[in-house]
Amino acid sequence: MRIAIAQVSHETNTFSSELTDQAAFSIRSWIEGEEILRRHRGVRDYIGGMIDEAEALGGIELLPTFAAITSPSGYIRSETWAEIKRRVLDGLKAAMPFDAICLELHGAGVAESTGDIEGDLLRTLRLEFGTAMPIAATLDLHGNITERMIDNADMLFGVKEYPHVDMYDRGRDAIQNLGRMLRGALNPRMTLTRLPMVIPTTTTFHGPLKAVNARCAAWEAKPGIVHCAAYHGFPYADSPATCVSVIAIADGDEALAQKATRDVADFIWNQREVFAVSLPGAAEGLETALSCPESPVIVNETSDNPGAGAPGDGTWLLAEMLRRNVAGTCFAHLADAEAVAAAHQAGEGARIRVRLGGKVDVRHGTPLDVEAEVVMNTRCRFITSSPMGKGGERDYGLSTRLRIGNVDVIVTELKSQLLDDEMLKLHGMPMGRYKVIAIKSSQHFRAFFETAAARIVTVDTPGISTFNFDNFAFTSSVKYFYPLTE
Ligand SMILES: [Zn+2]
Numbered sequence: 001m002r003i004a005i006a007q008v009s010h011e012t013n014t015f016s017s018e019l020t021d022q023a024a025f026s027i028r029s030w031i032e033g034e035e036i037l038r039r040h041r042g043v044r045d046y047i048g049g050m051i052d053e054a055e056a057l058g059g060i061e062l063l064p065t066f067a068a069i070t071s072p073s074g075y076i077r078s079e080t081w082a083e084i085k086r087r088v089l090d091g092l093k094a095a096m097p098f099d100a101i102c103l104e105l106h107g108a109g110v111a112e113s114t115g116d117i118e119g120d121l122l123r124t125l126r127l128e129f130g131t132a133m134p135i136a137a138t139l140d141l142h143g144n145i146t147e148r149m150i151d152n153a154d155m156l157f158g159v160k161e162y163p164h165v166d167m168y169d170r171g172r173d174a175i176q177n178l179g180r181m182l183r184g185a186l187n188p189r190m191t192l193t194r195l196p197m198v199i200p201t202t203t204t205f206h207g208p209l210k211a212v213n214a215r216c217a218a219w220e221a222k223p224g225i226v227h228c229a230a231y232h233g234f235p236y237a238d239s240p241a242t243c244v245s246v247i248a249i250a251d252g253d254e255a256l257a258q259k260a261t262r263d264v265a266d267f268i269w270n271q272r273e274v275f276a277v278s279l280p281g282a283a284e285g286l287e288t289a290l291s292c293p294e295s296p297v298i299v300n301e302t303s304d305n306p307g308a309g310a311p312g313d314g315t316w317l318l319a320e321m322l323r324r325n326v327a328g329t330c331f332a333h334l335a336d337a338e339a340v341a342a343a344h345q346a347g348e349g350a351r352i353r354v355r356l357g358g359k360v361d362v363r364h365g366t367p368l369d370v371e372a373e374v375v376m377n378t379r380c381r382f383i384t385s386s387p388m389g390k391g392g393e394r395d396y397g398l399s400t401r402l403r404i405g406n407v408d409v410i411v412t413e414l415k416s417q418l419l420d421d422e423m424l425k426l427h428g429m430p431m432g433r434y435k436v437i438a439i440k441s442s443q444h445f446r447a448f449f450e451t452a453a454a455r456i457v458t459v460d461t462p463g464i465s466t467f468n469f470d471n472f473a474f475t476s477s478v479k480y481f482y483p484l485t486e
Contacts, residue, residue, distance in 0.1 A: 001059060001060045001061070001099045001100070001179065001182050002060075002061050002063055002095075002097065002098040002099050003054070003060055003061070003062055003063065003098060003099065003100045003101070003102050003175065003178060004062075004063040004065055004091075004092050004095045004098040004100070004101050004102070005036070005047065005050060005062050005063065005064055005065065005101075005102045005103070005104075006064075006065045006066050006067065006088050006091060006092065006101070006103050006104075007029070007036070007046075007047060007066075007067035007068065007069055007103070007104040007105075008066075008068055008069075008084055008088060008103065008104075008105055008106075008109070008117070008118075008121060009068070009069040009104060009105060009106040009109070009140075010025075010068075010069065010070060010072070010073075010076055010106055010108075010109040010117070011072035011106050011108045011109070011140065011142060011234055011237075011308070011309060012072065012073070012074065012075060012076060012108060012109050012110035012111075012234075012237050012309065013072055013073065013074060013234075013236040013237065013308060013309025013310065013464055013465070014074065014075060014110055014236065014237050014238045014239065015074075015236055015238070015309075015464040015472060016072075016073050016074035016075075016309045016310070016311075016464060017074060017360060017361045018073045018074045018309075018311065018360065019073075019074050019075055019076075019077055020070065020073045020074055020075065020076045020077065020080065021076075021077045021079075021080045022080050022083060024070050024071075024073060025068045025069070025070045025080070025084075027070060027071075027414060028069055028070045028071060029067050029068060029069045029070070030067075030068050031066075031067050032064075032065065032066050032067070032087070032091060033064055033065070034064060035064075036064035036065075036066075036067045037051060037062065037064050039067075039393075042391050043389065043390070043391040043392045044165075044167065044168040044387070044388070044389055044390040044391055044392075045167045045168060045171070045389050045392060046104040046138045046167045046168070046170060046171040046174075047067075047104055047171060048168055048171060048391070049167065049168035049169060049170065049171025049172040049173075049174075049175075050062065050102060050104075050171040050172070050174060050175045051171075052168075052171075052172065053171065053172035053174075053175040053176050054175050057175070057176065057179050060175065060179060062102075063095040063098055065088065065091030065092055065094070065095055066084075066087040066088050066090075066091040067104075068084050068087070069104075071306055071307070071309075071414075071415060071416065072306070072307060072308055072309035073309050074309065075110055075111060075112050076109065076110065076111040076112070076117065077111070077112055078111060078112040078113040080111070081111035081112075081113055081114065081117060081120075082113070085120070085121060085124055088121065088125075089124065089125075089128060092125070092128075092129070093128075099134070099182055100133065100134040100135070100136070100178045100181070100182060101125060101129070101133060101134070101135045101136070102135075102136050102137070102174050102175060102178055103121075103135070103136070103137040103138070104137070104138050104171070105118045105121070105137045105138065105139055105140075105143075106118070106139065106140045106142075106143060107139040107140050107142065107143015107144060107145055107149070107158070107231065107234075108140065108142050108143050108144050108233070108234035108237050108241075108242075110237050110239050110241075115237075115239035115240055115241050115476075116144075116146045116148060116149070116239070116240075116241040118137075118139075118143070118146075118149050119146045119148030119149045119152065119241070120148075122135065122137070122148070122149055122152035122153050123148055123151075123152045125152070126152040134154050134155075134178055134181050134182065135152070135153045135154055135155075136153065136154060136155040136156070136157070136174045136175075136177065136178050137153055137155075137156050137157070137174065138156075138157050138158070138159070138167070138170045138171055138173075138174050139156050139157065139158040139159070139170075139231070140158070140159060140164065141158055141159050141160065141161075141162055141164065141204075141229070141230075141231055141232050142162075142201070142231070142232055142233060142234040143158060143231050143233070143234070144231075144233045144234055144237060144239065144241040144242040144243060144245075145192055145194070145231050145233075145241075145243075145245040145247060146241045147192060149192075150190055150191070150192045150247070153190070154181065154188050154190070155174065155177055155178070155181075155188045155190060155226075155227070155249055156190065156247055156249075157170040157173045157174050157177075157227055157229070158170065158229035158230075158231055158247060159229075160204065160213050160216065160229050160230070161204050161205075161213070162201070162202070162203050162204045162205075162209070162232065162443050162444075163203070163205070163386075163387075163388045163443055163444045163445075163446050163447035164388055164444070165387045165388050165447050167388070167389065173227065177226060177227075177249075186226070186251055187251060187252040188226060188249050188250075188251065189249070189250050189251070189252060189253060189254040189256075189257050190247065190248070190249045190257060191247070191248055191250075191254060191257040191258045191260075191261050192245055192246070192247050192261060193245060193246045193258075193261035193262050193264075193265040194243045194244075194245045195243055195244040195245060195246075195265050195268060195269055196243065196477075196480065196481045196482060197243065197244050197268075197269065197272055197481050197482040197483070198233060198235035198242065198243065198244065198469065198478060198481055198482075198483075198484070199232055199233070199235065199244060199272075199275040200235065200275065200276075200277070200467040200469075201232070201235075201302070201305070201308060201442040201443060201465065201467075202232065202275060202277075202443070203443040203446055205443075205446055205450065207274075208271060208274045208275065209230070209232070211267075212230045212264065212267060212268055213230070215230075215263070215264050215267050216228040216229055216230055216246075216264055219248065219260040219263070219264065222256075222260075224250050224251050224252075224253050224256050225248060225249070225250050225251075225256065225257070225260055226249040226250060226251055227247070227248065227249040228246070228247070228248040228249075228260050228261070228264065229246070229247055229248075230244075230245075230246050230264055230268065231244065231245045231246065231247065232244060233245065234308075235469065235478070236308055236309060236464060236465060236472075238472070238474050238475055238476045238478060239476050239478075240476050240477050242476065242477075242478050243478075243481065244268060245265075246260075246261040246262075246264040246265045246268070247261065248260035248261045248264075272482050272483070275483075276483055277467065279302070279458050279459060279460035279467055280457070280458075280459055280460070281316075281459060281460065281461060282301075282316050282317045282319075282320040282459050282461050283320055284459075285299055285317075285457050285458070285459030286299060286317075286320055286321065286324065286436070286459075288457050289435075289436045289455075289457045290324075290326060290329075290435070290436060292454065292455050292457075294454035294455060295328075295434065295435040295436070295454055296431050296432070296434045296435060296436065296437050296453055296454060297435065297436050297437070297453065297454060297455045297456070297457060298437050298438075298439060298445065298449050298453040298455070298456045298457070299317065299436055299437070299438045299439070299457045299458075299459055300438075300439050300440070300441050300442070300445060300456065300457075300458050300459070301314065301316070301317045301438065301439070301440050301459055301460075301461060301463075302441070302442040302458050302459070302460055302465060302466070302467065303316075303364075303459075303460050303461045303462065303463030303464075303465055303466035303467070304316075304317075304364050304440050304461065304463040304464075304465065305417055305440055305441055305442045305463075305465040306335065306415040306416050306417050306440060307416075307417040307441060307442065307444055308442060308464075308465035309464065309465065310364065310440070310463050310464045310465045311335065311360035311361060311364055311415060312334065312335040312415035312416065312417070312440050313334055313335050313336050313357040313358060313359055313360050313364065313415070314357065314358065314363075314364030314365050314440070314461065314463055315334075315356070315357040315358040315364065315365035315366065315367065315368050316364065316365040316461035316462065316463070317331075317438055317459060317461060318331050318334065318356075318357060318365075318368065318409070318438070319365060319368055321407055321436075321438060322368065322370065322404055322405060322407055325405040325406050325407065326406060326407075326435070326436070327406040328406075328433070328434050328435040328436070329406070329407050329408075329434065329435060329436040329437075329438070330407060330408035330409065330410075330424075330429060330434050330436070330437055330438070331407065331408070331409045331410070331437075331438045331439075332409075332410045332418055332423060332424055332427075332429070332437055332438070332439055333399075333409070333410035333411060333412050333416075333418065333423060333439075333440075334356065334357050334409065334410070334411050334412075334440075335396075335411070335412050335413070335414060335415035335416070336356055336357050336359065336411050336412075337397070337413040337414075338354075338355070338359070339354050339355070339356050339357075339400070339402075339411050340397070340398050340399060340400050340411050340412065340413050341398075342354050343372075343374045343377055343400035343402065343411070344377050344398055344400065346374055347374065347377070348374050348375065348376060348377055349373075349374065350373075350374045351371060351372070351373050351374075352371070352372055352374060353369065353370070353371050353372075354369075354370060354371075354372060354402075355367040355368070355369055356368045356369075356370050356372075356402075356409075356411070363462055363463060363464060364461075364462070364463050364464075365461070365462075370402075370404050371404070372402035372403060372404045372409070373402065373403040373404075374400060374401075374402060375400075375401045375402065375403050375408070375428075376400065376401040376427055376428055377398070377399075377400050377401075378398075378399055378400075378426060378427065379395075379397070379398055379399070380394075380395070380396040380397060380398070380399035380410075380412050380413075380414075380423060380426065381393070381394065381395040381396070382394055382422040382423065382426055383422070384419055384420055384422060385420045385421075385422055385448070386419040386420040386444075386447050386448040387447045387448065388419060388444055388447040388448075389419070394416070394419075394422075395414075396412040396413065396414040396415075396416050396423075397412060397413025397414045398412075398413050399411060399412040399413065399423075399427070401427040401428065401429065408429055408434075410423060410424075410427050410429070417439070417440055417441035417442075417444055417445065418439040418440070418441055418445055419441075419444055419445060419447065419448060420448040420449075421448070421452065424437070431452065431453075437453070442458075442465060469483065469484055
């Protein structure tokens with residue numbers, strides 16, 4: 001069997017001022033052919049799972065075509081989206097003949113020209129290769145799933161955990177079930193139930209969404225159900241696609257799949273009030289963290305999460321930390337290419353005056369004028385050890401470790417969320433040295449830090465990934481959804 005693979009992944013925060021173009025994708029991945037397999041082999045991610053499953057099953061040849069992914073950011077430019085579609089199509093045509101298509105998609109991609117890039121791409125592939133060509137895709141749990149996506153794919157496999165520690169398993173699922181389909185051992189019937197609601201970016205490691213996963217798992221344990229996944233959706237995409245949803249796949253029995261999606265959807269809807277949580281601001285959260293007897297305490301600023309499209313240069317929490325100036329506290333990390341350049345120009349050991357952060361937009365605080373010692377300059381490149389995507393290379397450009405008063409601050413050229421302690425170690429900052437480690441992430445950091453840290457305190461400051469939906473002027477159907485409208 002020959003299975004063509006491609007990756008098109010972007011989570012679009014339509015409230016971001018940073019438009020996404022080809023250069024933005026090139027920072028992380030805009031690659032073709034064998035380079036795709038080389039980069040993902042041995043990595044605990046979607047394509048890593050596809051590669052391992054194809055090898056484990058035997059008799060499957062993967063044909064890598066085109067792979068584009070970048071950090072969440074604002075609208076994908078129309079011309080960039082057209083170019084991505086063209087590259088996927090051209091790559092697939094060049095790889096012919098093949099027996100099936102397997103894609104890594106996200107589900108919450110929005111271009112200037114379409115509110116549903118995944119539906120647009122799947123529809124394009126259906127029209128080109130016909131309904132007899134099996135198409136499977138993996139999706140992110142933050143995908144905003146549309147009928148168009150369901151209508152133009154045979155099987156969609158969403159990650160169920162947030163942090164997404166099961167990307168690898170969903171990649172394996174996609175290849176395994178395409179193999180069954182091609183052998184005539186599976187006749188997938190897929191259904192979708194969309195709910196008129198949005199929820200903040202909430203973990204599945206505990207709480208109500210863990211219970212939702214248990215409900216999905218109970219359905220998957222029933223004969224005939226191949227897959228059942230709840231999608232939290234991505235609330236920061238102001239698009240008609242945006243919502244919470246459930247997908248189920250049954251073998252030959254659409255009514256059974258529909259029963260599963262409706263049951264899980266009802267289960268979520270009936271407890272919709274529990275997803276609204278009130279989080280402390282920077283001052284209150286830091287107070288809690290500093291008074292905690294154990295250490296280290298992770299303070300995550302969920303509202304400026306680069307993993308949700310926020311700039312990662314916000315200064316609300318950093319300003320509060322610098323004001324308190326407590327020894328044994330650090331911030332890991334802020335994105336600010338100008339500050340990094342100034343530190344590298346001055347050199348290690350120098351004292352510099354620098355404007356730090358708050359430069360991308362006005363929502364995430366103002367730049368801080370600080371005097372800092374340049375403790376260390378380096379290139380922020382390492383292999384991640386987080387269970388989420390373990391083995392993958394991360395490269396955030398040049399970086400610096402500044403000492404501002406008593407506070408250590410890592411600054412990188414490129415934005416990202418902290419997933420493990422590799423960046424801390426790289427900058428000579430072992431976790432054990434700190435009482436409080438401030439980071440920018442919503443939930444993905446939990447895959448590593450939930451066991452590595454003594455405690456986690458989440459703070460919510462003004463920003464484009466805040467839990468407080470009142471901060472956004474939604475214009476799409478989202479404004480009529482719960483909790484924006486009762
Ligand atoms: Zn996600």
